[in-house]
Amino acid sequence: MHKHRQRHIKTHLNIEKPAAKGQHLLHYEPVIHDMIGMAGVTNADTVLDLGAGRGAITFPLAKKAGRVLAIENDAAFAAALRQKAVPGSNVAVIERDICEAYLPKEPFHVVANIPFFMTTFILEKLLDPPGSAFQGAVLIVQHGAAKGFTARQIRSPRLLKWRMWFDFELVKVVPRRHFSPPPQVDAAVLRIRRRKTPWLQTQHHHAFGGLAEYALNEPALPVCEALAGIFTLVQIRHLLQHIRVERNTPVCMLRERDWAAVFDTMREKVPSYRWPKATTKKRSAR
Numbered sequence: 001m002h003k004h005r006q007r008h009i010k011t012h013l014n015i016e017k018p019a020a021k022g023q024h025l026l027h028y029e030p031v032i033h034d035m036i037g038m039a040g041v042t043n044a045d046t047v048l049d050l051g052a053g054r055g056a057i058t059f060p061l062a063k064k065a066g067r068v069l070a071i072e073n074d075a076a077f078a079a080a081l082r083q084k085a086v087p088g089s090n091v092a093v094i095e096r097d098i099c100e101a102y103l104p105k106e107p108f109h110v111v112a113n114i115p116f117f118m119t120t121f122i123l124e125k126l127l128d129p130p131g132s133a134f135q136g137a138v139l140i141v142q143h144g145a146a147k148g149f150t151a152r153q154i155r156s157p158r159l160l161k162w163r164m165w166f167d168f169e170l171v172k173v174v175p176r177r178h179f180s181p182p183p184q185v186d187a188a189v190l191r192i193r194r195r196k197t198p199w200l201q202t203q204h205h206h207a208f209g210g211l212a213e214y215a216l217n218e219p220a221l222p223v224c225e226a227l228a229g230i231f232t233l234v235q236i237r238h239l240l241q242h243i244r245v246e247r248n249t250p251v252c253m254l255r256e257r258d259w260a261a262v263f264d265t266m267r268e269k270v271p272s273y274r275w276p277k278a279t280t281k282k283r284s285a286r
């Protein structure tokens, strides 16, 4: 191939190659305004923009919120943010890795187009433990991830824990063409709201984590088998009658309210030394 043509293709590929550090900048303003509207923030609220980029969300958000903390670890983007955030404005630019950023102690919200590869890490940071000051989020995540978080079947112990305290809603798909450069898959707006009435009290989150890990070890297992190591056969029969679930139903089909009943039954009928212990460690972002 001609050298010039080779060089041209290389340059072109560089422009189009998948963005480093998940840098898919959102350039479709209606989505940004929808997200801010959905978050329902007021001038009394502190809001985090995690992975603020050049501020596509940060600055429209600052018009509604009391204070915006824009967290970004790319030095060039952080410099651009600082330039736009005039002194005295309600935007604080924090040039730091999200992994190392401290979350506010006072109630806060999140509105962000997060780096996709950090989605689980970020959710864990925000939602676990459930008693933190986090109030709710409107996030752009991969469409596939949003479908998983909102699925009828709950196959992951981590997701089950989150859903006992927070509601997840896939609000709408965001086509990849709305980003620059476009990601390889479509994205979606995911809304997370703290439940007014959680299915469990916050103090039980660790003990519930043990139950979730144990019972969802094989998500397709019939519920009577998945719970067999914790309860007696008679206890399981009563429990399933109470929650009106057939014994052969896959355990991943239990709903949040069923899990609350399973946990309450465990607390009432099973001595605590026999409760399954949680093993999950906090995951690292990479």
Ligand SMILES: C[S@@+](CC[C@H](N)C(=O)[O-])C[C@H]1O[C@@H](n2cnc3c(N)ncnc32)[C@H](O)[C@@H]1O
Residues within 6 Å of the ligand: 021, 022, 023, 024, 025, 026, 027, 050, 051, 052, 053, 054, 055, 056, 057, 071, 072, 073, 074, 077, 096, 097, 098, 099, 112, 113, 114, 115, 116
């Ligand atoms: C999907 S882009 C969103 C940018 C901007 N919010 C927008 O919508 O245009 C994700 C941003 O997260 C930043 N980022 C990636 N990893 C990060 C990390 N570990 N800590 C802080 N920011 C990070 C990237 O530099 C990028 O600006």
